[in-house]
Amino acid sequence: MQTTRRASWPVLTMIGVGAWIVAPFIALCLLTAQALNAASVEPRPVVVAAEHAVGDLNRPVALGLQWSDPLPIPAPEWAGIVQEVYVSAGDAVVDGTPIARIGSIRRLAALTSYPFDRPLALGDTGEDVAMLSSFLRARGLDAPDVPTFDERTLAAVRSYAASIGVPEAGSVAAFDPGWVMFLLAERPVATIDVVIGSSAPAQGSVVLQLAPQVVDAVLWEDGTQPPAEGSVEHLTPSASASPTEALLVGGQTVALDETRTRVSADGLDALASLVAAGTSVAAANLIQPAEDGQWVVPAPALVTSEGGSCVFVRRDDKQVRLDATAFVSISGTVVIEADLRPGDEVIILPVTQRITCG
Template sequence: MTRRPARRTLLVAAGVLVALAGAGAGTWAVVGDTTGADTATQHRSAHATSTVTKGDLTDAKTFSGTLGYGTAVPLPATAHGTLTWLPEPGSVVHRDQPLYAVDERPVRALHGRVPLWRPLERGVSGEDVAQLNQNLAALGHDVALDDVFGPRTQRAVRAWQRTHDLPVTGVLDGDQVAFVDGDVRVDGVTGQLGAPAGGDVLSLTSTKRVVTAVPPEQDAERLAVGTSVTVRVNGVGDPMPGTVVDSRPTKTESGGAAVEVTIAFESGDRDLPAAATAQVVATGRQERGVLSVPVAALVAGPGDGFAVDVVRRDGTTKRVSVDVGFVAAGRAAVTGAVHEGDQVVVPS
């Protein structure tokens, strides 16, 4: 059973009623004289008309976004010594390439989510060792893909050290490598050449393009992690499918609480600009096969109800009571003595 919106929320001063609707919202008021609601016949006015349509009604909302590389993550220096080389902002660092150098010794990137928090040597085990074995295998070394630093891992580490002209100890530590989350892009350089290593030296992002958006707090659930959305990057062309992959607390410009969401999307072979604005469209509830009219066509009906002014063949109008259901995209689902194809008055 369709629940009728309470008309007491619609009335405005002086008996003048105005219909308002935002995208996916139902902010209501009504236009017209409420007397003689159901059967009043009037001469056709100069008001514009709209067609009663039958189809799907979808609650969609568009959010502004920015094309970029996502939130930058700091990289602390774990090596000991003096910073002697730092990469350029915007450069991409792949597996086994230098992130920075201390005392002219490169600290190389290995892939993994767990930071290097201890020396890795024979006899230890854990997720960090599993990451190491996966990296050594990806670089062509013969290792077991488990989480144990055994003799095969030790031989592989020694071979890796010889390849890079390092002391062949069979032990791996923060003077030689750092774990980062895949291939990374240098977003900024915070370390200074000639300064002692320590603290954050780089800020890193993914190499993949993403769109970030900060929805109003009341709309944050529309962009929950895992939600499928549509992304349009200005100047690129057709919309692209996307998925919300991250959500984190942030602050608005006025200092209020907000949520920043990250949307990954499939760009195919499109050339994306270095920076651009974007729109993110999130769909919500959907009603299929309903009759609908523009929200602006609704006028006050009898009691707490609503009506529309249907244009007859002779140009006169008849006020017809309707029940109002789902409201989305500036249209309202209606039931009553109206039919697909009817013309209804839309007051200016």
């Protein structure tokens, strides 16, 4: 009896060791089989209801901006004490804007081709005389439209002198260049360095800094980050507007150029008042009215292949292909024109399937 019991122990030991070795292998085979079965399950398509496009289609974009430097305005030859200052930071300076009263005379900005550099009197001729006459006419005075300083010009000069406070204006014999301050461009004031009670600024010293202006503005895809400071000389567009889209910045329409990727020259002037100075990227929107026959579907539902663009819809438990024309992408959706019907559900097919529209 003892001999039989001793003989069975080696057998049992061998069986236990074998099971200990084989069991992990069997478990690994079972897990592998389960993984293969899971991988072989075909992904199911997703169906989403198509929505009829209504109202305005609003596509967010970014506007990349490039700015000029501030524009310095130097003082002409002035004399006297500063008695009043009429402009401050943020004020627009245009042709005829009063800048300051110095030595009892109101000094106005003059938007001319170049600064007046000599007194002008009877018999003088030249482009500066023509500029003076144009400046006087803009003030409502009867100056002739000729490049010669004549009696009519002198009468207009005396009237202008009286309007700005020149002493004994009725007997002046010439126009004094110090009565005006040359203005290279019409812009808002960034800074002004004229102090009431101080002596007139020295000739050539900067008395005004006019605000920087937008010199280029291009359409970028929404979320685009600006390039590093000074890394590019010219901005490159990465988005474009369709012929029916209008650009809105701060709720105001801004004109685009013929490429539909950049703001036009007129639009650049408008931008200065719509965005903070120095802003490198501004939020904007491209707006267009929705038209009959346009639908909004998830972007993955639009299939594009060599055969064109199309969507697949489910009708009567069947998959039906419809040709589609894409108009604009908006935040994960796309506006298309297709022969869809109310209640249609577009199919987002698995990416593993090879799909064509041909």
